[in-house]
Amino acid sequence: MDIKEHTMTANSAYLDLLDLHLSESLSDIRGMPTQRSRNGRIYWYDRYRVGSDTKERFLGEDSPELNAKLKFHKAHKDDAKARKERMSSLARIMTADRFLRLDKTSGSLLSAMAKAGFFRLGGVIIGTYAFRAYEGELGIRLSVEQGAYTQDIDIAGFEHLSVAISETDQASPKADDIFKDLKFEAIPAMPNEHIWKWTQTKGEAVVEFLAPSFGSEESTKYLPALGVSAKCLNHLNYLIRDPIDAVLNYGSGVLVKVPSPQRYAIHKLIVSERRAEGPSPIKARKDRMQAELLISVLAQERPDALWDAYQEALSEGPKWVARLESALQKMPKVSGVLNGLKGAEV
Structure with a gap:
């Protein structure tokens, strides 16, 4: 990007x-x-x-x-x-x-x-x-x-x-x-x-x-x-x-x-899946665009903060994990960035 x-x-x-x-x-x-x-x-x-x-x-x-x-x-x-x-x-x-x-x-x-x-x-x-x-x-x-x-x-x-x-x-x-x-x-x-x-x-x-x-x-x-x-x-x-x-x-x-921008970025991944399930596919694309931009910047400028926000979201439960995984399947580059933070495995 x-x-x-x-x-x-x-x-x-x-x-x-x-x-x-x-x-x-x-x-x-x-x-x-x-x-x-x-x-x-x-x-x-x-x-x-x-x-x-x-x-x-x-x-x-x-x-x-x-x-x-x-x-x-x-x-x-x-x-x-x-x-x-x-x-x-x-x-x-x-x-x-x-x-x-x-x-x-x-x-x-x-x-x-x-x-x-x-x-x-x-x-x-x-x-x-x-x-x-x-x-x-x-x-x-x-x-x-x-x-x-x-x-x-x-x-x-x-x-x-x-x-x-x-x-x-x-x-x-x-x-x-x-x-x-x-x-x-x-x-x-x-x-x-x-x-x-x-x-x-x-x-x-x-x-x-x-x-x-x-x-x-x-x-x-x-x-x-x-x-x-x-x-x-x-x-x-x-x-x-x-x-x-x-x-x-x-x-x-x-x-x-x-x-905080790291929470906003991860939250947008989750929200994009909720919109995709409803009547707002255009807004879902906008959510993914905003998330991708912020994650790209934060991975370089504030990787620890981004990593912590991502892990916190994953710890919220299986529904959160499922929505994050579904969103990231549509965004392989973003998935690679997040998976590369501290060598994480999702």
């Missing part, structure tokens, strides 16, 4: 822009960053007072990266204006090197959701919009065909994390208000129904919220931190575990969460 790369200047611009957005996301800390332990994991909150009440705002799960950003914020909290100007300049460098840009509809919507806290509070973009984010993460130049626009914006989240976060923090403004302002309407727009899908009133854009399922896909779950219901889908638990930060190219950039 012919893989093209962005220039070193554009790659550096992306990484600098990501760092600045992460710093910007902490620039509105109002009080004292505070740790809280939940289910064996440590999370950071902005703890501050409003009158006689104590409030908490979710910042993220504890990590060396978040700790570094908190220290950076403390040292540079007065640099907001210069940071914004630098962000705009870096975004222009990326565009000049042909980083794919979001269209106005998706860019406006994702920007509004980012400002409302959807990605800070556990929302993870999946699907083609996540794939486009790997252009910066991996330094690869996507063609128009590879990163082709889709009318579907899919956002997933864990129910248990959303419940925990919602005790102290929730997205604001709420999803209903954002979608109303941007001329989207709920489906189904009926009282007492769980709403997990919105469509553009004068266009074809569709937004769906999803949550991991471990069996039936006929139910929905409520994600209280995001204020939305989500349709249950299998395999999502694997996909959105340990997401990464990314910036999408719109305006001066939109900070979002996406799956």
